[in-house]
Amino acid sequence: MPKGIPLTEEEIRRRRREVFRAALPVMTQKGFSATSMREIADAAGIGKSTLYDYFRTKDEVLLFAIEEAMDSMYSGALEIRNRPLPAIEKLYAIMKQELDTILQNKEFFMQIMVEAQKLGMHSQQRIIQMRYTYQDLIRSVIEQGVTEGSFRKVNSLLVARILIGAMSHVVYATRPTGSPEEMLNEVFDLIFVGVMVPGEAGLAALQARLEDAA
Amino acid sequence: MPKGIPLTEEEIRRRRREVFRAALPVMTQKGFSATSMREIADAAGIGKSTLYDYFRTKDEVLLFAIEEAMDSMYSGALEIRNRPLPAIEKLYAIMKQELDTILQNKEFFMQIMVEAQKLGMHSQQRIIQMRYTYQDLIRSVIEQGVTEGSFRKVNSLLVARILIGAMSHVVYATRPTGSPEEMLNEVFDLIFVGVMVPGEAGLAALQARLEDAA
DNA sequence: TTATAAAAGCGACCAATGGTCGCTTTTAGG
């Protein structure tokens, strides 16, 4: 409704959220990229160009939801990181929380992950930046583990990436190998305990080879 | 050129490849999704509907290239798997070969990976099938490792996925933490040796917890 | 050599889409 004065930041966010929520059913049913801006506007009960007053491009509609979801995810992880716990405990708690959050709205997050890949370059850049921020948070916990002596001197960023990447297999695996909780445990077992049998000859050989290369 | 008789399978593949190669420069420069079928046809020096005689949809153009690349990748991996080697040696050789192949045409593979995500549902299904086939190949090598006693009794499919996923960080990492070869070694170190310090209290605690959950 | 059937090739055309523009409606504040 026209006001004669500009909407405040907060009001814009609220209206955006309203519009998005109203259009969510259509978008989840047809998929975001297959839903036209006309349909979104109709679902929200506003004119098409009014929709363009709230979102400058179609990408921004999805980006808005992604940012909100990522923000909430990040806050949750940050809170856990600041607890006085061993690194491995923090990592497990963060990943468990992330898992639970996603599973509560599995379809929604799945949609977002898939559709986010289809956005334009500019939107992708913003998503990448968010991802970096999250990666760095996890990385800092891994560095804590190295500092406190429970983790080996590993490439913390690489471990963070692999761990985060592994989570997507847990949640979105099209060929699940167990319940998500079981798979989460397996992921921690694999990455932190390691695949190879300790004390066995093959392990020593691998370590020697990696040593040589370095 | 019209022939009065249908093109053979092989001729069709050859023509497709010619058309694709001719259009490759435009597609790599603008990005596949941003390149229109008109532009592809022009680049290949044929009419638009002739292009549609070779490829039923736009997606099929990219899918054709993806299938060729994946096939070649798979053959290479299969050859290595059939050598008489310990599992860990095979895995390393496969991943090294994959890495080298991709690095030779880094931009091309990067494009493909990104653009493949934007294809329609039907094409995605075919890509997923190819991915499964490749996953199963890696998985079989991991199972060999378990059988021969050098790997712990792990979820082989999950390890395969994590390993394959980690490779993308090695190749496409926007924030690389070293040369690809160094990062490959780190990946093997992390996944097969494990992140945690052996014999340390934290490791025992983690293992106990994972044991309890199971 | 020539007639012909069928394949190869083509561009005008179609519906749908993201995005823009000029206009109308509504409202806060003087």
Place this chain on the structure above:
DNA sequence: CCTAAAAGCGACCATTGGTCGCTTTTATAA
């Protein structure tokens, strides 16, 4: 109650993936 400026709107535009009916070319049978 007047008015300036914001909110809202749908007709319109260029571009896109894809289709259709027609023309051109050629292998082969007579």
